[in-house]
Amino acid sequence: MAGIGFFEKWLSVWVALCIITGVTLGNLFPSLFEGIAAIEYASVNFIVAILIWAMVYPMMVGVDFASLKHIGDRPKGLILTIVVNWLIKPFTMAALGVLFFEYVFADLIAPKDAQSYIAGLILLGAAPCTAMVFVWSQLTKGDATYTLVQVSVNDVIMIFAFAPIVAFLLGITDIVVPWQTLVLSVGLYVVCPLLAGAITRHFLTNSDQAPNAEQRIESFTAKVKPFSVLGLLATVVLLFGFQGQVILERPLLIGLIAVPLIIQSYGIFAFAYGAAWAWRVPFNVAAPCALIGTSNFFELAVAVAISLFGLNSGAALATVVGVLVEVPVMLSLVAFANRTQNLFSRPEK
Template identity: 30%
Template structure:
């Protein structure tokens, strides 16, 4: 009898590359580096914040483009049609992202921050900004369906442009008025949101599509996937770490000078990410989506577009506002929590009938 173990039987940690296994260490170091730089390096936050075009931070945009390109270059775009035709995946993702997610964040914000209206409003804005960028990394690390993730973030992008302002009015003005609660206005241009979507998703998506199309046409799929993709794969991690350092350097002084406020904001955020991921994973499992697509649905539903949330909070309420601080605390909690959920997700594969092999940065 052969003693060779199948990938599914091999412990997850042994299947992952060294780069992948140490991901929490790299991310932790990046967060600490950014916080310390923002706190102790004179003028670094002002210098980074000055490099903007409109409401878009060029350093953050650069990091996200480098981060997302390798993953989107791995997508097999000729297989996207199978995802679009999967009504269970599409329907579940839309409901989770645009009905359940904003409603859950609204409820948690009012439960935990009823006496802090600025932070409460900032948290609700975070809930309205559905993820279109970093979720690509979390999905790939957890061995989700790349094609499904690409379709779902594209749909989120369209809905974000069309629905963000409307949902902001509903959750910050109309619904609180119905419930007899205090209201807050949110004046945000759909063109600003469209610009954010175009930069953070449109550019790397176009680059990834063209890379695969040109690479396969000239050298074939085997060369593209076996030679080219492994060369560019690690750059996704480099872009992720650079983005984290820049983001936390921009707000390092604010975060470290208000630890109690950060803790108050962190509690509902922690609950939100865990509840959204776990609930989405269970629902997808019950619908029989299989591990890969369940993972894509879960991480897409749990993640948030912190770039957009922070930009909107700063544009509407000011860079020193409580709303902006709540937006900044979003990735402070989201990054380590969703990294932890990657390992939970990989562990949960034993409960699914279908499986995939891990390793995004190999």
Template identity: 35%
Template sequence: MTETATPPAVVGKLSTLDRFLPVWIGAAMAVGLLLGRGVPGIGTAIEKVQVDGISLPIALGLLVMMYPVLAKVRYDRLDTVTGDRKLMVSSLVLNWLVGPAVMFALAWLMLPDLPEYRTGLIIVGLARCIAMVIIWNDLACGDREAAAVLVAINSVFQVLMFAVLGWFYLSVLPGWLGLEKTNIAISPWQIAKSVLIFLGIPLVAGFVTRRYGERAKGRNRYEQRFLPRLGPWALYGLLFTIVILFALQGDQITSHPVDVVRIAAPLLAYFAIMWGGGYLLGAALRLGYARTTTLAFTAAGNNFELAIAVAIATYGASSGQALAGVVGPLIEVPVLVGLVYVSLALRRRFRAAASSEAVTTTATRITSDKGRSVS
């Protein structure tokens, strides 16, 4: 999806894949759930296809999903992002101070009687997104370079801070507040491994493709011919990943509908607070549409692959904590797809505000110039 392909006047020019994206995502979710429910042992079979605890089907889907987007990034422009202190500081605050605290509060307020699900949601809140957020940001015409930088920063903080924050929010803070404490066991290597595979591989591949593609074909040919052919594979990878994720736990999700609803409620509140808060903050700081959108989506997204892996490794595959992690993408995928369209609608307001500000500035200058000429 390109910047120019979103206004209503040109919706008809979008590819079938882009125009009916919500339909394809809904179908992928349904297919995954049906496979998980209707094909005995499919979840177990998929889980067995792994290397050192990493699911190969999920890894394949995520790599195919992220590579085309990262091949579009203009790596020569990254310095314009790292120099934007307002964006960088805002992202760090939203992701590593606000996000975990909001999920902790919502989990305790809305699931006080369900400790396993509550713990699972707190783990989800600690796992900041490094994969699907790149897709949501690209579909919403956010700043690709900013997304690449913020995701990379989240990855570093994830390796350094995940275990520390898990200990704080599950053991220390509940103790201070007189609440029930729990423990989490996760090695820094397990987190680093997830980051290296799910972000490192497609990031390096995208960088190498961009660097040598431009050298061989020239920038115009690379962007106008090669990238349009590569682009649809991001959505193919997304749909494949959704099918696999939902097939893994389709039986568990459909067997516990009431529990799914209980888990979904704080997740919906979390996405609304984080995405809305990110958008309001970006607008207040005048980051512009593209970077405001990137800030909002990176704040709202979560790394469910890591959260599920941690929950399974610590509490077991059939645990309530694991179910809470699995329900995460069940809620995140349709919600963030909806927010993509909300973002695209808000873009008009950003443009209108920018135009109004430009007119006001011009009028002020003209008035000032007239005053000077009179004097």
């Protein structure tokens, strides 16, 4: 990809090094990471929020508001997003949780603990991603405007569907949605960088410094994209640093929880990506569509797990493992999508 070069070419290597660095630093300087983790409100960490800003902002500059009115002319990506995220993903995650923790891993985990881990997986499965999707879309050169609409539709549906789906799957009727977490996350991760991107785009397209507006936008985003990758790498260090001690103290348990999460991620991606290919959805819409269905809104899942089951519960741990698994898995899927984009060269029907 143009604009990042060296950093992006070896991104998987940098992420691996950042994972090792995060775990190491988290164990060597636990008080430092505890202090950083405490800089939060409603389960939203402000340091991570700033880093996500750095990741998301370059793509937001590419959002063309004038083309929003034409999104309805290409409904297939939105339909797939809705079907995968709300009619398939929560239920396959619940099924995988039951399969592995009540049967496959039954001899390794106490039944009471198993139910707690299943609950955490369900919370992850019912919370589609809001922020990191923009990063994955950017890495696959996704349509920035369409991705924004897909995420916005998911956020609106989440307001009404998250609690009922979780209540149904957990068998708990008094699910309380942490509105502060939901609203703050959407505001920080979507609205604020979107406004910043819109202001930047307005300045670039109304400047007399260059003859072509699109060239100015491409030139600007190429310059700031390296900060997006650096933001991603710093986020990986922090996320693994926050849980560095748990990873080393309970590696087997972390591995067991990761198994259904990894299977779910690759399975959902395969379904969405394959459906988009069969339906002849363009690659710049198909890739983000599949990645949206694979990624999770972990802030919301963690907040609900803590409020329902407690900070030290198995459900809270499962949601945290979801955070740890997501970045490496998503990067592997981004790489796969980029290598197979030529399969989407057929015209859309």
